[in-house]
Amino acid sequence: MNQEILEEAVLRPATRSALTELTNVPGVPGLATPRRAALRADKTVRIAIVHDWLVTYAGAEKVLEQIVACFPDADLFSLVDFLDDRSFLRGKPVTTSFIQKLPLARSKYRSYLPLMPLAIEQLDVSAYDVVISSSHAVAKGILTGPDQVHISYVHSPIRYAWDLQHQYLQQSKLTNGPKSALARLILHYIRNWDIRTSNSVDGFVANSEFIARRIRKVYQRDAQVIFPPVDVEAFSLCTEKEDFYLTASRMVPYKKIDLIVEAFARMRERKLVVIGDGPDMEKIRAKAGPNVEIMGYQPFKVLQDRMSRAKAFVFAAEEDFGISVVEAQACGTPVIAYGKGGALETVRDLSESRPTGMFFDEQDTESIIAAVERFDAHIKRFSPMDCRANAEQFSAAHFRERFFAHVRAAVPALRGAQLPRYVPYKADAAASAPRILAVDQSGVLGGAELSLLEIVKALRSRIEVVLFDDGPFRTALDQAGVTVDVLDAGALRHVKKQGGSLPKGAALKGLLSLVRATAKRARKADVIYANTQRAMVIGALAGKLARRPVVWHLRDIVSPEHFGGKQLAIIKWCARFGLTHVIANSAASARAFAELTQFDGKRIDVVFNGISAEPFDALRAVPQATLRERLNLPRDAFLVGSFSRLARWKGQHVLLEAMVLNPQMHTVLVGAPLFGEEQYESELHAFVVAHDLGDRVHFLGFQHDIPACMCAVDAVVHTSITPEPFGRVIVEGMLAQRPVVAARAGGVLEIIDDHENGVLCTPGDAHGLADTLAELRSNDDLRNRLVRNGYQTALSRFGTTTYVDGVARILKRVVGR
Missing domain, CATH: 3.40.50.2000 (Glycogen Phosphorylase B;)
Structure with a gap:
C-alpha cells in the first residue's frame, strides 16, 4: 500500500443514497451473495467490534488492538471485561454480557462456557452496519441481520469442542463418570451451535493457513489468511549471539516447556534460559539442571535482551500462529520449533535457500535433543539478517494494511475510506x-x-x-x-x-x-x-x-x-x-x-x-585494602562475612563453631540484636572468649554501608538454622561479587543453584560449613565461577525494575477489581 494511503483520514460514507449491493468481491473469499442494506449518504458507517473475553493481553488481544487502530471510532463488545491495563483498547469502554456479573466471573469465567452461546446472543449490535468479530470461542456467534455485514477474524474454531476435545477432557480429568458425560453433552451442544452460527458470518479471515484448513474442515467455508500482527519494531536486530538457548512462554501444559527443560537437563554442555511464569512453574523448576536458568516472569526489556542475544529460540508448542517465534526472528535469532501448526508458516527451514530455523517432528525430549544437535551442526547456514527480513512480513503495519483493505473491499460504503494514520496511544x-x-x-x-x-x-x-x-x-x-x-x-x-x-x-x-x-x-x-x-x-x-x-x-x-x-x-x-x-x-x-x-x-x-546494583558497582574501583582499613579489619586475612541481625534463628553461632574448626579464617559479624535478642549477642561474645577467637572474630555491629562491608570480605555466609523466607543478603553478596555460602532451606533454594552461583550447606551443620569454607578458600576456579554466575543471577532475576514493576502491577490489578 502506498504511503499516501496511510495519511490520517476519517471513515467517510459512500456518495450514494443507499449502500450498494454486496457482491462477491474478488480476493475476499467467503462473502455472502448479493443483498441490499439501507444506509443514508449523510451517515457514517457504524462499526461494532466483538471479542470473546477481555481478561489479559495476549495474542488474540494484540490482534484486537490493531483492529481497533484500523477503526478507532468503532464500539467494543465482549462477554466479560476484567482488564487491569486497557491502554491497548485506546481507553474505549466495553459493553459486556450478563456473565460479567455472575459469581466468581473474574477468575472462573471459563466455567460459564455452557452459558456463553446464550450470552453472546444477548449483546445487541443491531444498530451497526458492520460487525467485526475477533473469535477463538463464541464471538463469531453474535446475532446480525440481513442488512449488516459480519466479518469474523478467527484465531481458531473452538479448540476444545472440535479436534482437541479429547485432549481437553484428559487434561481436565473428565474422561470417565457423570461429569465426563455432562461435559461431552455440553461440547456436543457447542459444536452444533458453532456450525449453525457460522452461516451468519459473511466473510471469514484466518490467522494462518493452518486455521484456514480448520475453518474449511469445521464450517465448510473458505477463509482469507491475514497473519496476526507482531510488533517487530520493538525488537532490534542483533548479529552477535551468545552461547545459550532461550525459551519464553506462559508455563501451561500445552506449551511443553517441561519437555524443553528436560531435554536440556540431559545436555549439560548447553545452557538454556527460561522466561515465563504460570501454573507449571514448580514442575518445570524441579526438572531443571544446573545448566538451565529459570528466570520466571520478566519485564519486556529483559525478554527483549535475552531474545536478541540467544543462539536460538526453542519452541515446542503446537500453536495456531506463534507470535514469539516471529519475535525471535525479528531479533535475528533462528528458531528450533515443533513442526506443526503456525510455525510451519513463519519459519523457513533448512530445505529453503535462506533458512531462519528448523523443525522437530515429535513433542518429546529425544526429538528436541536431536534438533538442537542438528542445529549446531548447521549453525553457519542461519543469518540474523535473513531472520529479520522474514519477520518483517508479519509486522503490525502490514496487518493493518491488509485487514483494512479486506474490510473495505467487503463493504462498498467503505470503498472511499482510507486507513487512519497509526498514532500510538498513551494513557494518562x-x-x-x-x-x-x-x-x-x-x-x-x-x-x-x-x-x-x-x-x-x-x-x-x-x-x-x-x-x-x-x-x-x-x-x-x-x-x-x-x-x-x-x-x-x-x-x-x-x-x-x-x-x-x-x-x-x-x-x-x-x-x-x-x-x-x-x-x-x-x-x-x-x-x-x-x-x-x-x-x-x-x-x-x-x-x-x-x-x-x-x-x-x-x-x-x-x-x-x-x-x-x-x-x-x-x-x-x-x-x-x-x-x-x-x-x-x-x-x-x-x-x-x-x-x-x-x-x-x-x-x-x-x-x-x-536489590539495586548501583551501590555495589560504585565500589568497583575502591581497593579492598582501603575498605578493610576503613572498617579496622585485618588486611591480609581470609575474611568470611555474616550480614544479619543477631538472632538465634539466623545461626551466627554455627559460623563461630565453624571458625573453631578453621583456624586460617577470620569472621566478620555485621548486625545487631533488634527485637529483644540481646541475650543471644551476649552468648556469641561468651563463645568467642571461651574458644579464644577474640583476634579472629570481628563484631562490627549495625552498619549503614553494607556494600562497603561486603566488598571488604572474601566470602559471604548465610547461616539460618530455620528456613529463610527469601535471603536478601545472598543477592547482595552476589552483587558485591563475592562467593556466597548459604543454608539449604526455604527461599534460598530459589536463588542458589548449588556450586553454580553459590554453595549450599545443611542448616546448623558447623562441620559441613567448615569444610565448604575450606574448599572455597583453596579453590580459585570455584570462587571465580560462583562470583561470575552469581552476579549475573542477581542482575537478571533480582533487579529493582522487575521487583517494582511486579508489585505495582499487582496493586493496580487489585484496585481494578
Whole structure:
C-alpha cells in the first residue's frame, strides 16, 4: 500500500443514497451473495467490534488492538471485561454480557462456557452496519441481520469442542463418570451451535493457513489468511549471539516447556534460559539442571535482551500462529520449533535457500535433543539478517494494511475510506495509577524495610507511608522525599512473633488507636499495602473500616519455627477476614501461607525482592585494602562475612563453631540484636572468649554501608538454622561479587543453584560449613565461577525494575477489581 494511503483520514460514507449491493468481491473469499442494506449518504458507517473475553493481553488481544487502530471510532463488545491495563483498547469502554456479573466471573469465567452461546446472543449490535468479530470461542456467534455485514477474524474454531476435545477432557480429568458425560453433552451442544452460527458470518479471515484448513474442515467455508500482527519494531536486530538457548512462554501444559527443560537437563554442555511464569512453574523448576536458568516472569526489556542475544529460540508448542517465534526472528535469532501448526508458516527451514530455523517432528525430549544437535551442526547456514527480513512480513503495519483493505473491499460504503494514520496511544498514567498507603510496623532498617524503600522510591508521587515506630527507616523515607506519618503503637510495640502475654486493656487500646488512625489515612488512598505482619493485622482491620482493599507483602515463612501459636491464629483469621491479595517474596513463603490459611492460590503472587546494583558497582574501583582499613579489619586475612541481625534463628553461632574448626579464617559479624535478642549477642561474645577467637572474630555491629562491608570480605555466609523466607543478603553478596555460602532451606533454594552461583550447606551443620569454607578458600576456579554466575543471577532475576514493576502491577490489578 502506498504511503499516501496511510495519511490520517476519517471513515467517510459512500456518495450514494443507499449502500450498494454486496457482491462477491474478488480476493475476499467467503462473502455472502448479493443483498441490499439501507444506509443514508449523510451517515457514517457504524462499526461494532466483538471479542470473546477481555481478561489479559495476549495474542488474540494484540490482534484486537490493531483492529481497533484500523477503526478507532468503532464500539467494543465482549462477554466479560476484567482488564487491569486497557491502554491497548485506546481507553474505549466495553459493553459486556450478563456473565460479567455472575459469581466468581473474574477468575472462573471459563466455567460459564455452557452459558456463553446464550450470552453472546444477548449483546445487541443491531444498530451497526458492520460487525467485526475477533473469535477463538463464541464471538463469531453474535446475532446480525440481513442488512449488516459480519466479518469474523478467527484465531481458531473452538479448540476444545472440535479436534482437541479429547485432549481437553484428559487434561481436565473428565474422561470417565457423570461429569465426563455432562461435559461431552455440553461440547456436543457447542459444536452444533458453532456450525449453525457460522452461516451468519459473511466473510471469514484466518490467522494462518493452518486455521484456514480448520475453518474449511469445521464450517465448510473458505477463509482469507491475514497473519496476526507482531510488533517487530520493538525488537532490534542483533548479529552477535551468545552461547545459550532461550525459551519464553506462559508455563501451561500445552506449551511443553517441561519437555524443553528436560531435554536440556540431559545436555549439560548447553545452557538454556527460561522466561515465563504460570501454573507449571514448580514442575518445570524441579526438572531443571544446573545448566538451565529459570528466570520466571520478566519485564519486556529483559525478554527483549535475552531474545536478541540467544543462539536460538526453542519452541515446542503446537500453536495456531506463534507470535514469539516471529519475535525471535525479528531479533535475528533462528528458531528450533515443533513442526506443526503456525510455525510451519513463519519459519523457513533448512530445505529453503535462506533458512531462519528448523523443525522437530515429535513433542518429546529425544526429538528436541536431536534438533538442537542438528542445529549446531548447521549453525553457519542461519543469518540474523535473513531472520529479520522474514519477520518483517508479519509486522503490525502490514496487518493493518491488509485487514483494512479486506474490510473495505467487503463493504462498498467503505470503498472511499482510507486507513487512519497509526498514532500510538498513551494513557494518562497518573490518572490510572492507584494511590497507595504503605504500612510498616518498624522504624528499624531491616530487610523488609529496605525492600519497601525500593518500592517507595519508585512510586513516591502516589504513595504515603505509615510507621508504628520511629527510627532510621523514617529518616531514609524522608530523604527519599516521601510523606511519612509515625503513629504511636503503644503497648503493641512489645508484641513478638513468638507470642507472649500482654495486658489486654493496653493491647486493645493500642490496637483500636492504630486501626482508626490508619483507616483515616486509607480513605485518601485506593489500596492499603502492608509490609510486615503487625502492619497486616492493622491494615486488614483498617481496610474493612475504610472500605479499601488490603495487600500484604509477605516476607516471612508463617510456620511454628518463626511465629507463636497466637500469631499464626491471628494471621489465619486476618487472611479470611480482611486480606484481598498476598505478595510473597518467595515460593517457600507462598506455600507456607497457603497451607496455613487455605487462601485462594489465585490471590497469591510471588515477586522476588529487588536489590539495586548501583551501590555495589560504585565500589568497583575502591581497593579492598582501603575498605578493610576503613572498617579496622585485618588486611591480609581470609575474611568470611555474616550480614544479619543477631538472632538465634539466623545461626551466627554455627559460623563461630565453624571458625573453631578453621583456624586460617577470620569472621566478620555485621548486625545487631533488634527485637529483644540481646541475650543471644551476649552468648556469641561468651563463645568467642571461651574458644579464644577474640583476634579472629570481628563484631562490627549495625552498619549503614553494607556494600562497603561486603566488598571488604572474601566470602559471604548465610547461616539460618530455620528456613529463610527469601535471603536478601545472598543477592547482595552476589552483587558485591563475592562467593556466597548459604543454608539449604526455604527461599534460598530459589536463588542458589548449588556450586553454580553459590554453595549450599545443611542448616546448623558447623562441620559441613567448615569444610565448604575450606574448599572455597583453596579453590580459585570455584570462587571465580560462583562470583561470575552469581552476579549475573542477581542482575537478571533480582533487579529493582522487575521487583517494582511486579508489585505495582499487582496493586493496580487489585484496585481494578
